[in-house]
Amino acid sequence: MRVRFFLLLSGSLMVSVPDAFSAETKGTAQKPPTPVKHTKAVEKDVAFEKALMEAYRHNPEWKSAIAHKEMVNESLAQAVSRWQPTVTARYSLSGGKADSDRTYPDEVTDPTSRSKLTNRTTTDNRTREDNISATVGMNLFDGLATTNGISAAEHNVAAARLELVASEQQFLQRVIEAYLSVWETRQRLVIAKKMENNLTSDLRAAQRKFEVGTGTRIEVAAAEAQRADAVYRRTSAQAALEAAIARFEAATRTKPEEAFSLPPLPKGLPESEEKFRRLAQMGNPGVHSALEKARASHDSVSVERGGLLPRVDVEFSVARSIGKQRDALKDNSTGGLPNFDTDSLSYRGGLSVSVPIIASSSSGGNVYSASRRASRAALEAEMAYQKGVFDLMAECVRIWNSFLAAKAQLEQSAAAVRSAEIAVDGVRLAAEHGMRSQTEVLYAEGKLLDSRNNAVEAQKNHVLMAYAMLSLIGQLTAKGLGLNVARYDVEEGENAARYALPFVLE
Numbered sequence: 001m002r003v004r005f006f007l008l009l010s011g012s013l014m015v016s017v018p019d020a021f022s023a024e025t026k027g028t029a030q031k032p033p034t035p036v037k038h039t040k041a042v043e044k045d046v047a048f049e050k051a052l053m054e055a056y057r058h059n060p061e062w063k064s065a066i067a068h069k070e071m072v073n074e075s076l077a078q079a080v081s082r083w084q085p086t087v088t089a090r091y092s093l094s095g096g097k098a099d100s101d102r103t104y105p106d107e108v109t110d111p112t113s114r115s116k117l118t119n120r121t122t123t124d125n126r127t128r129e130d131n132i133s134a135t136v137g138m139n140l141f142d143g144l145a146t147t148n149g150i151s152a153a154e155h156n157v158a159a160a161r162l163e164l165v166a167s168e169q170q171f172l173q174r175v176i177e178a179y180l181s182v183w184e185t186r187q188r189l190v191i192a193k194k195m196e197n198n199l200t201s202d203l204r205a206a207q208r209k210f211e212v213g214t215g216t217r218i219e220v221a222a223a224e225a226q227r228a229d230a231v232y233r234r235t236s237a238q239a240a241l242e243a244a245i246a247r248f249e250a251a252t253r254t255k256p257e258e259a260f261s262l263p264p265l266p267k268g269l270p271e272s273e274e275k276f277r278r279l280a281q282m283g284n285p286g287v288h289s290a291l292e293k294a295r296a297s298h299d300s301v302s303v304e305r306g307g308l309l310p311r312v313d314v315e316f317s318v319a320r321s322i323g324k325q326r327d328a329l330k331d332n333s334t335g336g337l338p339n340f341d342t343d344s345l346s347y348r349g350g351l352s353v354s355v356p357i358i359a360s361s362s363s364g365g366n367v368y369s370a371s372r373r374a375s376r377a378a379l380e381a382e383m384a385y386q387k388g389v390f391d392l393m394a395e396c397v398r399i400w401n402s403f404l405a406a407k408a409q410l411e412q413s414a415a416a417v418r419s420a421e422i423a424v425d426g427v428r429l430a431a432e433h434g435m436r437s438q439t440e441v442l443y444a445e446g447k448l449l450d451s452r453n454n455a456v457e458a459q460k461n462h463v464l465m466a467y468a469m470l471s472l473i474g475q476l477t478a479k480g481l482g483l484n485v486a487r488y489d490v491e492e493g494e495n496a497a498r499y500a501l502p503f504v505l506e
Contacts, residue, residue, distance in 0.1 A: 048179060048263040049483065051252050055175040056478050056485045058253040065167035066488055072160035073497035079153035080498060082146040085138040095128040126326045129342075133319035143309030144302065152299035159292035161490050165285040169476040171251070176263075176467050178248040180460045183260045185241040187456040192234035195449045199227040202442060219439055226442045233449070262459055265466045268475055273400045276469065280396050283474035287392050290385040297378035304374045307359045307367040316349040392472070399472060403465040410462045413455035420448035 056062065139146070203223040209215030248256050270276035281287070323342035359367040427444045430436035470476045478487050 045261050045263045047257045047260055049481075051179050051248070051254070051256070052172060052175055052478075052481060053483050053485050054254045055171065055252040056483060059171050059175075059251065061171045062168065065164055065171075069160050069164045069490070070493055070497075072157055073494055076150070076153040076157050076494070077497040077500050079146070079150045082139070082142075082149065085136055088135045088137075090131075090133045090135075092131040093129070094131075095126070097126050127324065129321060129323040131319065131321050133317060135315065135317040137313060137315040139311070139313050141310070141312040143306030143311065145306030148299045148302035148306065152296040152303060155292045155296035155299065157494055159289045159296065161494070162285040162289035162292065164488075164490065165474060165477060166289065168478065169285070169471045169474070172476055172478075172481075173467065173471055175248075175251045177464065178244065178251045179256075179260075179263070180464055181244040182241070182248050182256050183262055184456055184460045185237060185244045186260060188453055189234065189237040189241055191449065191452050191456070192230060192237045195445065196227065196230040196234050198445060199223065199230045199442070202445070203227050219437060222439045222442050226446060229446075230449075263463055265463060266470050266475075266481065268473075268480070269466060269469055270473070273397070276400050276473070277393060277396045279473040280392055281389070284392055284472055285474050287385070287388045290381070290388045294378065294381040294385045297374070297381040301371060301374040301378050304367060304371040307370070308356060311354045311356075313352050313354075314350070315352070316347075318345070318347050320345045396472060399465060399468050403462075403469060406458065406461040406465045409454075409458040413451065413458040416451040417448070417455050420444070420451040424448050 203220070203226075206215055206220045206223040210217060210220050245256055270279055321342070321344045325341075326339050356367070424441075424444045427436050427441050431441050467476060470480065474480075478485055
């Protein structure tokens with residue numbers, strides 16, 4: 001019997017880390033199914049891809065980021081509009097009425113009839129004037145402020161485009177974390193439930209042995225404590241699962257499917273740390289957004305300094321005025337004003353050149369102060385970009401080594417599970433023949449429970465770090481992941497703002 005026990009402990013039993021552990025029977029630990037090994041990229045899991053697509057379609061954070069991007073696009077339209085002419089049309093209508101009474105001191109005699117005429121004249125005078133004018137004005141030169149303003153707007157739009165990519169990556173990363181959290185807590189719940197069933201059987205066995213006198217009260221107490229711990233773990237796992245499902249629903253606006261498997265590693269992961277850092281420098285949206293903002297800040301300095309240069313404007317206007325005057329007598333008296341009509345058409349054009357002496361900035365204050373402020377802002381943006389580069393390199397080192405550590409943890413946890421399973425088999429067999437106590441069996445099962453939970457955490461961390469690597473190189477997007485969704489067309493939105501008609505509203 002001792003020889004058999006020795007061979008069991010020293011034998012080589014290759015058992016892979018399970019994705020979902022099978023049921024155990026008393027006396028032997030069932031061998032779990034072989035999981036999908038993450039040595040290379042494989043096809044996407046259907047439930048995982050569906051969760052990402054639903055989040056892309058319905059996530060309000062993503063829709064808010066798109067709205068912000070379109071708002072920034074309008075700054076380009078406003079900058080371009082400074083080259084457009086200003087057209088103003090004006091119409092005015094004026095009129096008046098005047099009643100006048102004129103009394104003569106002497107009587108007037110009609111020489112024909114020799115009759116007396118009244119010496120009072122009453123007049124009703126009415127006037128109307130219509131004025132129509134149109135003015136076209138355009139700036140020809142403003143110290144290159146418009147040109148530099150357009151350039152600054154283009155850099156700001158480019159920065160917003162990269163920030164949109166960063167927002168897309170951030171919410172997809174949270175969806176992945178929520179998905180993995182649901183998967184992990186489900187696995188932990190399965191493990192806890194099965195361990196609770198096993199420990200319930202062990203408690204009953206310890207109680208029976210104690211009743212017949214082959215066991216001790218210590219073994220019963222130990223079994224009760226282990227079972228209580230298993231009940232606590234199962235309850236905690238259930239609570240954690242409910243919280244994970246709530247986070248998943250908040251991120252995707254859908255309920256998780258019943259069949260959740262561990263998603264595979266993404267495609268396109270770098271093979272070395274050096275390549276990882278190089279790809280991050282070329283594709284990280286956060287760093288390149290900071291660079292575009294720094295360039296926009298330098299253009300803003302030129303915009304402010306343009307206020308110190310001469311300004312040339314041209315203006316042309318045309319106006320027409322139509323007037324009428326009508327005079328009516330209210331009685332048979334003589335007098336009143338003559339009736340007449342007027343119609344005039346005038347043209348006016350001119351070129352104006354203004355040279356600032358003490359100029360004011362469009363943002364307030366004088367141009368010299370605004371220029372100094374813009375220079376400081378440009379320096380701040382430049383330093384922010386340089387800091388972002390150094391922070392990115394440090395983050396690359398952290399993520400790369402975390403990925404390697406997660407891979408090592410995956411291998412270590414697999415070995416720990418194999419060792420714990422062999423130990424449980426051996427201790428159970430020895431306990432059946434009186435060579436081990438029930439307490440030692442419970443201790444071995446507790447180690448197996450911890451090893452399996454650690455294995456689940458290792459698998460989750462391995463996948464999570466892989467997608468974190470993908471995020472740093474700017475590929476954790478719907479396009480980079482190959483999601484079958486209608487993606488937001490960034491260029492279409494920018495062109496719509498750039499070439500929008502100045503008199504069109506949505």
